[in-house]
Amino acid sequence: MPELPEIEHLKRSLEPFLIGSTVVKVDLQRRDVLRQYGRQTNWRAYSKDLLAGTTISSLCRHGKNLALVSDAGPVLCVHLGMSGQMRFSPAGKRLSETTHVHCLWTLASKQGNGKLIFRDPRRFGGLWSFPSIQMLREHRWSSLGPDALAIRASDLAARLHKTQRPIKAALLEQSILAGVGNIYADESLFRAGIDPRSIAARLSKDRVKALTRAIHQVLGAAINAGGSTIRSYLDGSGNGGSFANRHQVYGRGGQVCLACGHSLEQVVIAQRTTVFCNHCQQLFL
DNA sequence: CCGGACTCCTGTGCGC
């Protein structure tokens, strides 16, 4: 499932095709994937909200959110949820995926024309339109914590200090920290040597420092590897990532710990499967 | 206000 590294890699893989491209045509196949800011239902205006007639000037990411910013002002915020994909395909080349395509953009640029699709079989994702990047930041991204790649240990410590929930649940909470999901929460906690059941507020400053470092390292390595291809994640050109090969704990419940050889534990925290090593990860209550 | 539980949805993979 796409988390911060997958979105960052997607952003980088789409930028060469999208930046400077003009949106010639928009085809919204499923209306309910689009949420229009400040409107209940104005389907006549949806093509403008989907950037029709504008030129894409930049791509912007915060946590797992990706924004397409147009030169005319309007922005479109994409969230992939569990199974979402954004895929660009140059003109003449057929798109391999045709099912569950909810929105299709026809793009034109000096480099050549092409089509961009948003597909999302499970439909946990969606598209959010805003009149400007400022409005997106004020009305949607304001409820998110700092981006996980940029957060400082002192800031994370202050935020974790306020909750009595297990650290695993706190890391999944986007209002505390934006971008970490189930895979990288487990991987970061393993690398930091912290039991996921530990109470967030009980972690010392030094432990949070180690955790912050682990988060930055894990996310950075995953970005460089092109993300983790779990189930359906593919980048903007349809390529998978290789970081799944380097998962130490995620998806390895019952198998041996790669560090100590003990059997990895699997529990459920905040309704999410959680894998950890009882021997390598210390519990703080 | 906080934390826990439920809900949405469909492809995948396992057991019989």
Next chain:
DNA sequence: TGCGCACAGGAGTCCG
């Protein structure tokens, strides 16, 4: 080999 069911989970919402 094929069928059917449990499971996967991001995040909004609701409830105690």
